[in-house]
Amino acid sequence: MRAVLKIFKALSDGQRLRILKMLEIRPLCVCEITDVLQLASSTVSKHLSILREADLVIDDKDGKWVNYSLNTSAREQYINQILPLIAQWLPDDTTVLRDAEKVQAVDRNMICGV
Amino acid sequence: MRAVLKIFKALSDGQRLRILKMLEIRPLCVCEITDVLQLASSTVSKHLSILREADLVIDDKDGKWVNYSLNTSAREQYINQILPLIAQWLPDDTTVLRDAEKVQAVDRNMICGV
DNA sequence: CCTTTATTTCGTTATTTGGCGAAATATAAA
């Protein structure tokens, strides 16, 4: 039950849902997500660690960047079953749509460290 | 997004997950659930109202009793998709199994108002 | 080596949440 609870707790926050929906588009680094959500980078980092602890996302170190992506090949069935559900949810949510547009436009070399 | 968040928040508590797993067996009244979870009835009532607000359960008034059951015919797809997932999760969880045994044995006329 | 950039960790604060008991409500039974 511990694992399931961790997953639902991770999913029960608006910012983290937004992050997951953004990651459906493509992998993102912390500062790209920070730019979209308009939160402190420490806050975004914390959200990502909660998603990672729940096995919903994985992180990939690439030089000074850490790329986060959906854990689409998780060992746990919970993740394999819930991520596809979320992927088909909220297609018309205004916040999610606006975030998606921002993700399309964002370039990490432009926005990070400005 | 509000509706989805409500659902995930409702699911992100251990006692509420236990309640949902118990309701998979059969509809239950507040005092039966109170007996299994060993919480104050006011606390159980609050948990049930959160599950009801999320549309995960429905309540049926029957005299002095209020029977709660899974909302298996919800209008929202979120509910229709997530309840079956939860139904197949945690089949071997010790707490869930112990709760299930208690539900089998419980008789509202015996335990309520003792 | 030193500086810059990206990220994480830590400490603090405000808000939310889960728990209880007492009081209020509703219904059944006497």
Next chain:
DNA sequence: TTTATATTTCGCCAAATAACGAAATAAAGG
């Protein structure tokens, strides 16, 4: 109508959570 039972609402407290900024860590580039 009075009493008993089931449930909900309310007010309170303790614990958990989301947010921030500052400090620590890690890697790139001069």
